[in-house]
Amino acid sequence: MDTKELRTEEFTVNMGPHHPSTHGVCRFKLTMDGEVIVKAEPVIGYLHRALEKICENRTFPQCIPVMDRFEYCTSMSCNMVFALAVEKLAGIQVPERAEYLRVIMLELNRIASHLIWYGTTCLDLGALTPFLYAFREREDILDLFEMTCGQRLTYNYIRIGGVSRDIPEPFVPKARKFLDEFDARVDDYEALLNGNPIFITRNKDVGVMSKELALQYGVSGPALRASGVRFDLRRDDPYGIYDRFKFNIPVYHNGDCLDRYLVRMQEMRESAKIVRQALEQMPEGEIATKISPVFKAKEGEIYSRIENSRGEMGVYIKADGKEKKPYRVKMRGGSFNQLQVMPHLVVGHKIADVVAIMASLDIIMPEVDR
Amino acid sequence: MDREKLTAYLQEKFGDKIEALTCGPVEPFFLVKNKEEILQFCKDIRDDLELQIDYLCAITAVDTTEKFEIIYSVASVAKKIRFDYKVILDHDNPEIDSVIDAWAGADWYEREIWELYGVKIKNHPSLGQFLLPDDWNQGHPMRRDWDAPDFIRMPEF
Numbered sequence: 405m406d407t408k409e410l411r412t413e414e415f416t417v418n419m420g421p422h423h424p425s426t427h428g429v430c431r432f433k434l435t436m437d438g439e440v441i442v443k444a445e446p447v448i449g450y451l452h453r454a455l456e457k458i459c460e461n462r463t464f465p466q467c468i469p470v471m472d473r474f475e476y477c478t479s480m481s482c483n484m485v486f487a488l489a490v491e492k493l494a495g496i497q498v499p500e501r502a503e504y505l506r507v508i509m510l511e512l513n514r515i516a517s518h519l520i521w522y523g524t525t526c527l528d529l530g531a532l533t534p535f536l537y538a539f540r541e542r543e544d545i546l547d548l549f550e551m552t553c554g555q556r557l558t559y560n561y562i563r564i565g566g567v568s569r570d571i572p573e574p575f576v577p578k579a580r581k582f583l584d585e586f587d588a589r590v591d592d593y594e595a596l597l598n599g600n601p602i603f604i605t606r607n608k609d610v611g612v613m614s615k616e617l618a619l620q621y622g623v624s625g626p627a628l629r630a631s632g633v634r635f636d637l638r639r640d641d642p643y644g645i646y647d648r649f650k651f652n653i654p655v656y657h658n659g660d661c662l663d664r665y666l667v668r669m670q671e672m673r674e675s676a677k678i679v680r681q682a683l684e685q686m687p688e689g690e691i692a693t694k695i696s697p698v699f700k701a702k703e704g705e706i707y708s709r710i711e712n713s714r715g716e717m718g719v720y721i722k723a724d725g726k727e728k729k730p731y732r733v734k735m736r737g738g739s740f741n742q743l744q745v746m747p748h749l750v751v752g753h754k755i756a757d758v759v760a761i762m763a764s765l766d767i768i769m770p771e772v773d774r
Numbered sequence: 775m776d777r778e779k780l781t782a783y784l785q786e787k788f789g790d791k792i793e794a795l796t797c798g799p800v801e802p803f804f805l806v807k808n809k810e811e812i813l814q815f816c817k818d819i820r821d822d823l824e825l826q827i828d829y830l831c832a833i834t835a836v837d838t839t840e841k842f843e844i845i846y847s848v849a850s851v852a853k854k855i856r857f858d859y860k861v862i863l864d865h866d867n868p869e870i871d872s873v874i875d876a877w878a879g880a881d882w883y884e885r886e887i888w889e890l891y892g893v894k895i896k897n898h899p900s901l902g903q904f905l906l907p908d909d910w911n912q913g914h915p916m917r918r919d920w921d922a923p924d925f926i927r928m929p930e931f
Binding site for chain 2: 448452454461463702718731734740
């Protein structure tokens with residue numbers, strides 16, 4: 405054959421929407437040059453449930469179960485961010501014990517969410533064992549949630565003015581037992597992967613995100629801290645009673661998949677520290693301020709934000725002062741920005757690395773599509 | 775910077791281009807009076823050394839039935855500042871400049887606003903189908919006068 409006739413051309417590959425590594429339903433239009441990605445374009449909207457529109461026709465307390473569905477891996481945070489915004493808007497005080505219960509639940513939920521991330525990331529990279537380890541510990545946390553509020557996924561626990569019910573008697577001993585063992589368990593997780601040459605090769609220098617790129621795109625949470633920015637809303641814009649606890653903010657500087665993994669492993673230990681302190685300091689007392697189920701918030705607008713396991717979770721609420729419902733609710737999740745920056749990270753890598761990069765950013769689709 | 779200091783600083787810096795609003799119970803809230811100046815304002819607060827607004831939290835649109843309001847929630851990671859500002863647009867032919875040049879992360883927020891509210895974003899690279907189905911042809915569903923065909927309004931208490 406005459407060599408002049410040989411040529412290469414770019415072609416398009418559709419990855420997803422039903423691909424197990426997309427953690428929900430997300431599609432990528434990948435333009436490929438051989439095995440190397442030239443351009444990537446996320447196509448979203450498959451999980452759009454119009455939550456913001458639904459909230460406009462609900463009273464304030466009725467919005468909390470809707471918020472549960474916003475980001476189901478950390479429903480506690482979704483409850484919290486909405487409750488926090490309405491409390492600021494309506495000037496509601498939260499009893500001391502409720503504040504501690506909130507912190508305990510939020511941090512346990514953060515650990516549970518990081519454990520899901522740990523398990524599924526390893527699954528995506530072809531390791532099955534870590535998944536089984538992670539879900540064993542997650543089960544303990546879900547048992548704690550179940551004995552408190554009866555639910556394992558959508559808790560509807562943190563309410564406006566407090567929490568829905570007090571913890572039962574076996575909660576504290578069971579939580580302490582879990583925390584006592586937990587640090588050793590994280591050591592186990594790290595022992596499984598930190599020295600594993602396949603895992604390191606798959607993650608090191610893959611999907612490098614510079615500090616400037618991260619900030620340009622509003623990336624937050626562990627992904628931002630892996631790029632060398634020491635920023636955590638729990639410390640830098642404290643909400644609730646987070647200013648009372650001592651904890652470290654792990655920061656790594658390369659911004660690659662491996663650093664994002666290391667940040668999250670450290671964060672699990674720090675969250676366990678916070679729960680221990682909160683269990684120690686928790687006072688007796690009321691668990692909720694009584695509010696009318698059909699109260700009206702004062703006219704006003706607020707954007708309130710908290711540190712979720714996937715970065716900044718925020719909610720904007722506008723109340724018009726006349727209705728018992730919010731006039732407008734806007735939900736902002738960390739994954740929305742993390743997915744937006746992804747096309748910049750995958751260029752020059754192979755298809756298998758898209759899976760690794762998406763897993764390391766911990767993107768969850770219901771949070772993107774709402 | 776606390777609320778009073780931030781308000782005083784912004785008012786001194788931008789004079790009568792902005793106005794302090796009272797609708798925010800915690801963080802300060804401003805109105806940018808001229809919608810044509812929005813991109814310049816975003817760039818100015820980003821490049822200002824005292825503010826260093828390097829982080830865009832979210833862009834929200836609100837349909838008040840008479841006007842559209844676009845709310846920018848911004849923050850500074852370096853200086854730990856957070857505030858909001860809004861612009862007001864006509865309801866008939868809403869148009870606003872894209873602020874992608876100030877923060878690249880504005881891209882998807884603006885696509886969402888175009889699709890769900892029908893607010894036209896000028897100089898945006900790719901407005902089009904985003905969250906809604908590919909064959910959607912029923913208008914802009916987040917507008918206040920839009921209801922789904924099978925929608926039942928909650929009874930008043």
